[in-house]
Amino acid sequence: MKTSKDEEKPKYLTIESIPGIGPVTARKLRELGFNTIESLAMATVRELEQAGIKDKRAFEIINAARSSISLSFVRADELLKMRRNILRLTTGSRKLDELLGGGIETQTITEFYGEYGSGKSQIAHQLCVNVQLPPERGGLGGGALYIDTENTFRAERIVQMAKHLELDPEEVLKNIILAEAYTSDHQMFLLENSDKIIKENNIRLIVIDSLTAHFRSEYLGRESLAARQQKLNKHMHKLIKLARAFNAAAVVTNQVMSSPDVFFGESIRPIGGHIVAHTSHTRIFLRKARKGPVRVARLVSSPYLPEGEQLFKITENGIEDVEEEG
Numbered sequence: 001m002k003t004s005k006d007e008e009k010p011k012y013l014t015i016e017s018i019p020g021i022g023p024v025t026a027r028k029l030r031e032l033g034f035n036t037i038e039s040l041a042m043a044t045v046r047e048l049e050q051a052g053i054k055d056k057r058a059f060e061i062i063n064a065a066r067s068s069i070s071l072s073f074v075r076a077d078e079l080l081k082m083r084r085n086i087l088r089l090t091t092g093s094r095k096l097d098e099l100l101g102g103g104i105e106t107q108t109i110t111e112f113y114g115e116y117g118s119g120k121s122q123i124a125h126q127l128c129v130n131v132q133l134p135p136e137r138g139g140l141g142g143g144a145l146y147i148d149t150e151n152t153f154r155a156e157r158i159v160q161m162a163k164h165l166e167l168d169p170e171e172v173l174k175n176i177i178l179a180e181a182y183t184s185d186h187q188m189f190l191l192e193n194s195d196k197i198i199k200e201n202n203i204r205l206i207v208i209d210s211l212t213a214h215f216r217s218e219y220l221g222r223e224s225l226a227a228r229q230q231k232l233n234k235h236m237h238k239l240i241k242l243a244r245a246f247n248a249a250a251v252v253t254n255q256v257m258s259s260p261d262v263f264f265g266e267s268i269r270p271i272g273g274h275i276v277a278h279t280s281h282t283r284i285f286l287r288k289a290r291k292g293p294v295r296v297a298r299l300v301s302s303p304y305l306p307e308g309e310q311l312f313k314i315t316e317n318g319i320e321d322v323e324e325e326g
């Protein structure tokens, strides 16, 4: 992403330091969740209009923020360099990492869907611990933000997993910021206002567990479907912008529903339909293999990886490989 002209570009530290943003505008922007240069760089002109900023000025502000973090029009070769900035986070299972092409990618959304008890939240917990590992151990050397919609997060489980990795459980817990979302609007609000927390705490993993539960229970019936999809779409776009701005991994969980149309062979489908399908770049379907701790992970869609399946297991230690038999 960096060009030879980088040195000449001004570096702004706070949103007020951008020309055209005075204290009043800064306050309005903060109210809209734009606390950092990084999130302003990902804003749209329409979003800034809500802060009373006219389109021409909004355009200039966004451009100033973009050039400050060296984000502008990119040539294809530079795009490749941007791709090189993508990092990978281990799931704890070598096989599952393999299925994902080396682990969970930063700058993109990874969705785990499956029925209850299939291991979605367990993987989410494990990633909150693993993200804190140094890169040589498969981590990103950063913290985690966990948006919890169903009161699923368990600190005790984090302690178990941290001990197994010989990490100090107290320290590990300190690096996980928990945000409980009570409604879908609250969930969206939390994410929209998370940029400062992400920056200040060196957050490299954003978890939303579950992405769809509130939306599903609040938007009932056919007539509210369009509104639900629109909101989910907006929510996912905010997530992808944050993941790109902070080179973080974004992981969401999703329940499944039985689909009445058996014509397409799938009796189980993730909630959220095509909106979630289009915005989430990597989707993994989880299911129980047989009785016991073994789970099957199926890579259902990815921008560049082939479909495939791998086994892993959930034990007291966390997410692990299944021992080879024989």
Ligand SMILES: Nc1ncnc2c1ncn2[C@@H]1O[C@H](COP(=O)(O)OP(=O)(O)OP(=O)(O)O)[C@@H](O)[C@H]1O
Residues within 6 Å of the ligand: 114, 115, 116, 117, 118, 119, 120, 121, 122, 123, 160, 255, 293, 314, 315, 316, 317
């Ligand atoms: N400490 C532990 N030791 C071993 N296995 C555990 C432990 N904690 C959880 N598990 C396993 O993980 C399962 C729960 O998985 P998880 O909570 O991730 O499901 P989920 O996919 O998030 O389900 P839901 O849709 O209800 O949120 C348990 O049924 C159990 O098999």
Ligand SMILES: [Mg+2]
Residues within 6 Å of the ligand: 120, 121, 122, 152, 209, 253
């Ligand atoms: Mg769960």
